Amino acid sequence: MFKIIKNCPLCGSVKRSEVIKNSKNIYSYFLSRILNLRENFILRNMENYKCKKCKLIYKKKWLYPKFVEKIYKDYQPTHPGGLNTLKKNFGKKKFIELAKKYIYFHSKKKYEFSDRAKREIIKILNSTNNNKNNYIKFKKKFIEKLVNNDVEYIRNNYSALSNLIDRPKTYSQFSGFKSHEISSYLNKVVNLKSINSYAEVGCPLWGNYNYFKKPWIRQYFVNTNEKNFWKTDKKISNNCLKYLSKRIKVLNKKKLKQIDFVGIYNFLDHLENPLKFFKKEFKDIRFYGIICEDFDLSKKIDCQHFSSWNYKSLIFLSKKIGYTIYHKPLELSNSIYKLYILKKNDEKIKDLKRIIKNV
Numbered sequence: 001m002f003k004i005i006k007n008c009p010l011c012g013s014v015k016r017s018e019v020i021k022n023s024k025n026i027y028s029y030f031l032s033r034i035l036n037l038r039e040n041f042i043l044r045n046m047e048n049y050k051c052k053k054c055k056l057i058y059k060k061k062w063l064y065p066k067f068v069e070k071i072y073k074d075y076q077p078t079h080p081g082g083l084n085t086l087k088k089n090f091g092k093k094k095f096i097e098l099a100k101k102y103i104y105f106h107s108k109k110k111y112e113f114s115d116r117a118k119r120e121i122i123k124i125l126n127s128t129n130n131n132k133n134n135y136i137k138f139k140k141k142f143i144e145k146l147v148n149n150d151v152e153y154i155r156n157n158y159s160a161l162s163n164l165i166d167r168p169k170t171y172s173q174f175s176g177f178k179s180h181e182i183s184s185y186l187n188k189v190v191n192l193k194s195i196n197s198y199a200e201v202g203c204p205l206w207g208n209y210n211y212f213k214k215p216w217i218r219q220y221f222v223n224t225n226e227k228n229f230w231k232t233d234k235k236i237s238n239n240c241l242k243y244l245s246k247r248i249k250v251l252n253k254k255k256l257k258q259i260d261f262v263g264i265y266n267f268l269d270h271l272e273n274p275l276k277f278f279k280k281e282f283k284d285i286r287f288y289g290i291i292c293e294d295f296d297l298s299k300k301i302d303c304q305h306f307s308s309w310n311y312k313s314l315i316f317l318s319k320k321i322g323y324t325i326y327h328k329p330l331e332l333s334n335s336i337y338k339l340y341i342l343k344k345n346d347e348k349i350k351d352l353k354r355i356i357k358n359v
């Protein structure tokens with residue numbers, strides 16, 4: 001069922017310290033269905049080690065590709081985190097639609113569908129940017145009743161609650177990774193005038209194309225066909241790639257041109273071989289912008305993530321691939337994420353050469 005991970009996937013060391021448990025989620029549920037094993041057994045087998053040398057957190061055991069593929073092909077073929085950044089998936093209207101769906105499917109005893117609506121409802125409520133006391137209290141009670149399937153309460157209250165749903169929180173699943181805070185940080189680090197090309201990998205919908213939207217910057221999405229991630233393929237129905245702006249060109253890794261800045265947002269933790277990713281698939285990148293969920297902030301590890309990154313493991317990675325992390329990471333406010341900017345070490349020499357050439 002599982003393959004045993006003997007060495008740290010980043011530094012190769014066998015020395016590891018603490019063991020960190022996984023939290024239960026929809027993916028552990030899917031895996032229990034796919035592998036026909038109890039969820040707790042799976043969670044236990046897929047516990048995490050922390051490497052003593054580079055501090056990367058990684059799974060004790062991982063899944064064979066045929067099982068991973070089933071998650072992203074059959075069980076969760078659309079990527080909720082990406083699609084949720086589309087406006088139509090958040091707000092009062094969507095909330096009402098989901099509440100009605102929940103009530104309907106529950107009355108028909110189609111619990112798979114009513115549970116799905118339930119999860120979406122909770123996600124919207126917890127991602128709503130409303131800190132007022134009346135909302136917080138109402139939300140808490142509503143979720144409690146929903147979890148206990150008090151359909152009568154839901155029917156009588158969803159409309160009133162929907163009026164308190166306005167904007168999604170920054171960095172929630174419904175917003176993606178763009179903010180004033182990120183923009184001003186990038187302003188300090190990168191001279192946009194010197195950037196001619198910008199690319200993202202992973203999910204085409206939750207990144208920061210807008211910040212790099214300048215007449216002189218060509219924009220790309222790089223399709224790496226990562227097996228531990230959602231496929232990006234326009235032929236698949238409701239695929240995130242279909243909603244990517246037309247001005248952004250899709251590249252396959254084989255046809256990769258030189259790119260100045262590559263954004264890697266919530267993606268590194270899916271890779272089984274991070275060094276290969278940086279050494280083979282990407283070369284001559286001047287800057288990487290990397291966003292990772294940080295265990296110190298989230299206090300949780302999900303079973304679908306092969307690894308979990310922190311400042312120390314990213315410093316190790318940077319050195320290994322010839323980059324330096326700018327200053328220190330930016331802790332994204334009220335979130336579980338940190339942003340790191342990696343700059344290629346020979347950038348300074350190149351800058352000088354460019355100046356000399358122009359003299």
Ligand SMILES: [Zn+2]
Pocket residue numbers: 008009010011012013051052053054055056
């Ligand atoms: Zn290590």
